[in-house]
Amino acid sequence: xxxxxxxxxxxxxxVVRGLAGQGHDIRIxxxxxxxxxxxxxxxxxxxxxxxxxxxxxxEVVFLGLMVQAAPAILDRLxxxxxxxxxxxxAGADLERVSALVAPAQAAAVMMPFPGIAQGGSAIMALxxxxxxxxxxxxxxxxxxxxDAGELDAYLCAQAVLSPxxxxxxEAANWLGQRVSDPAQGEAxxxxxxxxxxxxxxxxxxxxxxxxxxGYNQRLxxxxxxxxxxxxxxxxxxxxxx
Numbered sequence: 365x366x367x368x369x370x371x372x373x374x375x376x377x378x379v380v381r382g383l384a385g386q387g388h389d390i391r392i393x394x395x396x397x398x399x400x401x402x403x404x405x406x407x408x409x410x411x412x413x414x415x416x417x418x419x420x421x422x423e424v425v426f427l428g429l430m431v432q433a434a435p436a437i438l439d440r441l442x443x444x445x446x447x448x449x450x451x452x453x454a455g456a457d458l459e460r461v462s463a464l465v466a467p468a469q470a471a472a473v474m475m476p477f478p479g480i481a482q483g484g485s486a487i488m489a490l491x492x493x494x495x496x497x498x499x500x501x502x503x504x505x506x507x508x509x510x511d512a513g514e515l516d517a518y519l520c521a522q523a524v525l526s527p528x529x530x531x532x533x534e535a536a537n538w539l540g541q542r543v544s545d546p547a548q549g550e551a552x553x554x555x556x557x558x559x560x561x562x563x564x565x566x567x568x569x570x571x572x573x574x575x576x577x578g579y580n581q582r583l584x585x586x587x588x589x590x591x592x593x594x595x596x597x598x599x600x601x602x603x604x605x
Contacts, residue, residue: 368422376428381481443468
């Protein structure tokens, strides 16, 4: 397909890398020049283009802009009526995106993660499931949402990824001070956590790790007593509030 990207931040760049080698013709903006130059040098099918050229050339354009900056950038452009637009703009639902890109079609709001660069990533999205499946499956798994309310709830809940990464980093640092190969220790923890959660529902995993007096149960009880459960619920409520 002829794909375009307006904005080449961390997430948009990861999406471009994930689409490399699949036969697409990809045009990207130079808004983040260092990232755009790196992508064009790294991926043969990627070229840097002016914003209007990206719109005129593409079948599907992805918007990787900050919500505050998007109107000033997009208002200067002319969107072809037959163009399909997929937005990565956090805080802008399909109705808002439709207003920004009219008369083009706001096909979907999609929230990818950095892991999409390698494939095997979860993608939460609202809108045209068929279009997104054509572009991103089966290399990735789409989780299609019902409405803007569900998208907002998913956006809040996915923020658990950062605390999980922080906990993993802290445990890896603790382990690294006690073993001969700290890098191996961190790799072990990352693989242990990711493979365990992929292979089992969270509640089933908790049951399996609930051996009375076992290491996992004891650490979990310590953290729950310190307020982990209440703090997480309060933090998620604050994000949604």
